[in-house]
Amino acid sequence: QKEVEQNSGPLSVPEGAIASLNCTYSDRGSQSFFWYRQYSGKSPELIMFIYSNGDKEDGRFTAQLNKASQYVSLLIRDSQPSDSATYLCAVPGGRDDKIIFGKGTRLHILP
Amino acid sequence: EAGVVQSPRYKIIEKKQPVAFWCNPISGHNTLYWYLQNLGQGPELLIRYENEEAVDDSQLPKDRFSAERLKGVDSTLKIQPAELGDSAVYLCASSSRSQGEQFFGPGTRLTVL
Secondary structure, rough: OOOEEOOOOOOOOOOOOOEEEEEEEEEOOOOEEEEEEOOOOOOOOEEEEEOOEEEEEOOOEEEEEEEOOOOOEEEEOOOOOHOOEEEEEEEEEOOOOOEEOOOOEEEEOOO | OOOOOOEEOOEEEEEOEEEEEEOOOOOOOOOOEEEOOOOOOOOOEEEEOOOOEEEEEOOOOOOEEEEEEEEOEEEEEOOOOOHHHHOEEEEEEOOOOOOOOOOOOOOEEOOOO
């Protein structure tokens, strides 16, 4: 059974600080990794994707991928109250194309 | 560019009644997904279409759930009969390619009484 694991939180971070969200996955064949943000009562929206080992930066967001250790993380710099949401990690399977979502981490930015 | 459209947004039914959800994906997106999301959980894939072909329906409870995507565009997900445990948000998503970025519709919140 392929798994994607996330700490459910809530993760509380002071405004202006760095929020760090982590995700581990079991399928070593996975090649691409997605982070979605979901506000309460809304549907998920993609904020980052990463394919290669290392870091990928987009504005205040940085995705980090370590395939050897099978984890992917999302860093949010200069956290804002509007970043308060649930962050979902999604990992397509390596061989069967099945995309598995983690349960999500609830992030709360403290004003 | 119009996003993924779903209807209805909310549905309340009594158990054992049938219910249907409709999804119109982003124009040109060949891949369409139906997910179920319970409170505090991530989306769980029910079925994935590539054009009009259901390529992954392994998680679809086929005794009561059915889906179709005629002509490879719009899709309908049906539950008959509904059970109390089917209460959840049903999300439709589409992407331009398999394993690519998915765009989600607003979802249908189903309540079974």
